[in-house]
Amino acid sequence: MKAKVLIVEDEPAIQELLAFNVMQAGFHALRADDADGAWQQIRAAKPDLILLDWMLPNTSGIVLAKQLRADAATKDIPIIMLTARGEERDKIQGLESGADDYITKPFSPRELMARIRAVLRRHAPQLQDEAVSAGGLELLPAAHRVSAGGKNIELGPTEFRLLHFFMTHAERVYSRVQLLDQVWGTQVFVEERTVDVHIRRLRAALEPLDKDGLIQTVRGSGYRFSAN
Amino acid sequence: MKAKVLIVEDEPAIQELLAFNVMQAGFHALRADDADGAWQQIRAAKPDLILLDWMLPNTSGIVLAKQLRADAATKDIPIIMLTARGEERDKIQGLESGADDYITKPFSPRELMARIRAVLRRHAPQLQDEAVSAGGLELLPAAHRVSAGGKNIELGPTEFRLLHFFMTHAERVYSRVQLLDQVWGTQVFVEERTVDVHIRRLRAALEPLDKDGLIQTVRGSGYRFSAN
């Protein structure tokens, strides 16, 4: 399936040029003029890569990049920053804000494509969508399904993300705060104890299938998912 | 040990509110009215985080933030900027001047605390995460687990920290006071003999696996962890 590249650029001419090149290279091109539009596209289409001009009308690209990095749902999307001048200061800021790569205008289409492919290759294993198996459980992110021994397990969205995180990060203790960061996202402000409640709901959902004891409490530290 | 938060705010009412929330969250609150006061506090107390209003009487907060970033001694102290209006321009200026995060008045206490915790977490020194092996024991800090010959050993939080310290500081005698400092922390005041009790509990937990004699008593001096 074609990778989706989101182009965030307010100058129509350059946006057009970028889109042309991107499609020429066999990718699917999405477009946005500003930060708001970008968020809409991200929510709707979940792009595989974002081409981001750091000079945007209201929000600067750097701020948007930081926001993207701060949210659990978007932090894994790679970003390539675009800037007019090759000032070192910009470059450093861009990379520090969480961009994966960086290209200065004017750029050659060949260079741009090379960088896009390089970044996509680096992020190739889209862990987010891969089936996960651990502790006798099967989790299919794309289908939003979990099963154990052929039996389906019904989970709410939050429990699902929580379990997904645990299954991909087994044998390690995570504090409530870390779980909030990873599962809820940094932008959300909820009580730490909320984690407890969701742990309980998740345990309750797993219990009927003899999948008890998978999520262990480590008193004073947090929780741990253990395959045994 | 409680983190120290320096509040730089000229409006008494808001300063009071901030201090209340900060203390409520279990942090130590320092206060300053202006840039000069802030510098004094920073020199004297070395805060872990600065809450900085960007509208200050003489110097603006942004200038102060830039000065903080320019000085090697203070450049690593995270800064959260406070501003009255959520203008994007301010936001950009604030972040570019070196602030780590940004919050607009009026703010909810919950959001404020969440941001403080997030920033502190981001800047927290990464604690020892490497697996340790000594005396036939395996200790995994990340998983919060100890095992000997494949068998798991259940330990309480304090015993775990104590053993971790011993395993990373084997073949050396530590006094009760030193152990209290290293394992309990400097701020805590407990009886020296408490160490004895925890040593005993640790020994009791290791004994069933023939791991006896690992922790030796050095009469008049303290205890030693020895691999033999």
Added chain:
DNA sequence: CGCTAGTGTCACACGGTTGTCACAAAACCT
């Protein structure tokens, strides 16, 4: 408009952990 599923928060109960003590045991000294 009511209904439902999902979520965040709270109050309370419960059990584990912890620090301290009193006393037993051991080591040291004269």
Added chain:
DNA sequence: AGGTTTTGTGACAACCGTGTGACACTAGCG
């Protein structure tokens, strides 16, 4: 040996962290 100092050990109360049920609120939907 007797006396003194230091450490081991069992018990216990207080406290803290976690489990749990209930409830209010929201968004989505019929």
